[in-house]
Structures are given as structure tokens and as C-alpha cells.
């Protein structure tokens with residue numbers, strides 16, 4: 001894709017190179033958003049206090065959805081809850097996780113592609129709404145992980161203390 005268009009810092013108006021993380025003049029952090037219009041697919045910077053007014057919410061349009069820059073990250077909720085997360089986020093491909101062994105691979109694909117798929121398959125109010133929802137899933141994933149860990153510790157403790165007491169019984173005679 002060619003980048004002929006001049007980009008300007010949304011804060012101070014200084015020309016900024018495409019893809020720059022920060023404005024060289026005022027130093028604000030820049031985010032980049034691709035315009036979803038088929039005739040005008042140029043990139044636009046925004047950041048700092050500027051409003052991303054040109055951001056179109058294209059969620060829920062399948063392959064036509066433009067994936068916002070901000071949600072391109074690992075999804076712990078999808079990774080941990082697999083098909084359960086998928087059903088709640090309209091990512092039906094996650095039902096593959098119901099197949100044993102295949103799920104072991106699928107959860108990693110879900111972790112990597114989860115955000116993208118969820119954005120494409122469901123209509124979200126905003127990027128913020130999307131991120132809020134996925135944060136909640138992540139928090140539950142952490143909670144379940146911690147509970148599992150505690151359970152495992154308790155189980156190991158009970159097992160160990162059980163073993164020491166059974167050591168007093170005579171070994172089985174063969």
C-alpha cells in the first residue's frame with residue numbers, strides 16, 4: 001500500500017511520518033487507524049487528548065471489519081475459557097475446542113486470534129466497550145487460574161500428608 005498522504009500530528013499539526021509512535025515536536029503518543037472506506041484506505045494518526053473522530057466502528061461485519069490497532073493483543077479470556085468465551089462472543093469456530101486434543105492447539109489460536117474474531121463477528125459499541133468486556137474475561141481467567149493453583153496446593157498437601165500416614169501400614173505381600 002502506498003503512503004502518499006502527508007500525516008499531521010493531531011495535537012500540534014506537525015507533519016509526522018507514517019507509523020510513528022510519538023510526535024517529534026510535542027511528544028504525544030500516536031495511534032494509527034486505517035480508514036475503512038474502500039476508496040480511501042489511508043492511515044490516520046490520533047493520540048493524546050485528540051478525539052479519534054474519524055474512527056469508524058466496523059465491528060460485526062465479518063471480513064469487512066477493520067481491526068482497531070488497540071485490540072491487536074493476546075486474549076487470555078479466549079485462551080482460558082475457549083468455547084465458553086466463544087459462545088459469549090459469537091466466535092463459533094471456538095466450538096472446535098469441544099473436540100479433545102484439538103482443543104490443546106485451538107486455545108492457542110484463540111488466544112492469538114480471539115480479539116480479531118470477536119471484533120469481526122459481533123457488533124460492539126466501541127473499542128472501549130470491547131476492551132472492557134475482554135478485560136472482564138481476562139480477570140475471570142486469572143481468578144480461575146489462582147483458584148486452580150490453590151486447589152492444586154491443597155490437593156498436594158492432602159496427598160503428601162496422606163502418604164506419610166499410609167507408610168506405617170505394612171507393604172503388600174506378593
Ligand SMILES: [Zn+2]
Nearest residue numbers: 009012023026
Ligand atoms: Zn505533535
